[in-house]
Amino acid sequence: MxxxxxxxxxxxxxxxxxxxxxxxxxxxxxxxxxxxxxIKATDGGEGFLKVVGKYKPCISIEVISENPLRKPIRSYYLYNKEDNSAYIELAHASGLELLQYDELNPMLTTTYGTGIKINDAVEKGVKHIYIGLGTSATNDGGIGIANALGYIFLNDKGEVLPPIGSSLRLIKSIDDSHVSEKVKQVKFYTVHNVINPLFGKDGAAYVYAKYKGANDKVISDLNKGLIRLNKVVSDKYNVHYNDVPGAGAAGGAAFGLKSFLNAEFLGTIDFILKLSGLREILHKExxxxxxxxxxxxxxxxxxxxxxxxxxxxxxxxxxxxxxxxxxxxxxxxxxxxxxxxxxxxxxxxxxxxxxxxxxxxxxxxxxxxxxxxxx
Missing domain, CATH: 3.40.50.10350 (Glycerate kinase; domain 1)
Structure with missing residues (x-):
């Protein structure tokens, strides 16, 4: 056998x-x-970098980043010189593992720390960035990541909003004039298995936010916020990614990565097939x-x-x-x-x-x- x-x-x-x-x-x-x-596999969440490290020769790049509540932490990502690629695990800066139970609150948490690491890789001239999504403590639609890369979110008075879950319902406009040209030269990929849309009964808030500290009212507010974010993004960029399977991954971070960085969604098996050479194995054995x-x-x-x-x-x-x-x-x-x-x-x-x-x-x-x- x-x-x-x-x-x-x-x-x-x-x-x-x-x-x-x-x-x-x-x-x-x-x-x-x-x-x-x-075959060592990953769902894109905790352990993503360990899987990458098993199959690709990488060096570890240390970064002073921030946790989901924007407290300074030491974190890292992996870099492969051969194909000039970086591998970033969202959970290492924006994950549930970084907070105590009584700190969980998706109205206040942000993916900004993950954005710090992405920006570090961009500034170093990396051309391909893979982001493993999973076990996030956030429901910010990816505006934290976007903010770390220069996107500014404004309310109806033109005031700058913090990139957290509670800001989503208040977004009126987006200022992208501060985004570096370097960002536009990078190819981004997300790695995850989630097939949920951005919002609705099967979306990021209603399915996952309760595990991140949200009660029923907060879940409803977050869902409305994601609807608002989608409208503002759609109006500004004429893109409609809210119903793309997987847009709801990591509290909608996948939606943000696709909308602001044109990220390509990769299923974890597709990622592992390429990384491990498993497809070649299956053709031979x-x-x-x-x-x-x-x-x-x-x-x-x-x-x-x-x-x-x-x-x-x-x-x-x-x-x-x-x-x-x-x-x-x-x-x-x-x-x-x-x-x-x-x-x-x-x-x-x-x-x-x-x-x-x-x-x-x-x-x-x-x-x-x-x-x-x-x-």
Whole structure:
């Protein structure tokens, strides 16, 4: 049996490498003869730079940036000299990981810190910039990034607005006269799996803002703000990106990157296929199964997951996909309808959540051995 492993990290309990090791241990216990190949993947969020660093020779560029509440932090991005490309992880400057729970407030947070890093790369003469989007603490529609690059957002009195979520509803006009010509010479790419539009019931605010500290009123206000931003952008630049799948990624940062920087959206699997040489591998080798994993699989997860991309890859090459997760909150039948061959969850019903998360690696090994011993 030949297996291709493309797991995501299990937030709070397991890295993708640890998942792969535990899975391989389970296969050995099953007694089934097998070989496996592990591909380190990313959803564009936390861990994006580690994936890039695995496949490309890069140097680390340190930057004094700002966290989502604009407090100074030390951060970094990766630079590849060979193709003059920079790789930036939004989560490192604008992510949930940088704030305490009581600090979360998408009305006050901003992607400005990510913009500082982008601007640093631009000023250094980088010609290709890839931005991994995910796990943001923001819902600013990307105006923080844009502001760091010279875009100024004004209210109806001509006053400068801070580039935060609460400013979105107040934007009347955009001054782009301070944007450097260097910015226009760079090709930008976003890397993410999110397929949500900018606003509406499936948009950035209504789907994700509650995880960033927003209550129902704040969510409604943020959604109205994103609608306002889209109108001002559409009127000024005659572009209409709000319904482009993925525009809602990272609190609408993807929309901002596309609107202000003409960024090209890349799905994570497309990015990984190119970065790792996986497509060449799939042309030369055949596999019996693709194995993927994620801490939790539910309907919302499917809008932004690595799983969706892996399913597409499996369909393209005719390889059945098996998913493994800690918590399964969608029926197996629903998953099979979208292309998952099989799925099994690791939860031990006799144990609490803390035990299940602490013992994830052991559970993967045990359940993998049990599952494949029957194959």
């Amino acid at each position: 030949k297996l291709l492993l493309i797991p995501d990290k299990f937030d709070g309990s397991l890295t993708s490498e640890s998942f792969a090791n535990a899975f391989v241990a389970g296969m050995k216990k099953s007694g089934v003869p097998f070989t496996s190949r592990y 055949s596999f019996d199964y693709i194995i993927t994993g994620e801490g939790k699989i539910d309907k919302q997860y499917l809008n932004s997951s690595l799983l969706q991309s892996v399913i597409g890859l499996g369909m393209e090459y005719g390889i059945p996909v098996i998913a493994i997760c800690e918590l399964l909150e969608i029926s197996k039948e629903d998953l099979k309808e979208i292309g998952v061959f099989d799925v099994f969850d690791l939860k031990d019903e006799q144990k609490n959540l803390e035990y299940n998360m602490k013992d994830t690696a052991h559970l993967i090994t045990a359940k993998t051995a049990e599952y494949f011993s029957d194959k």
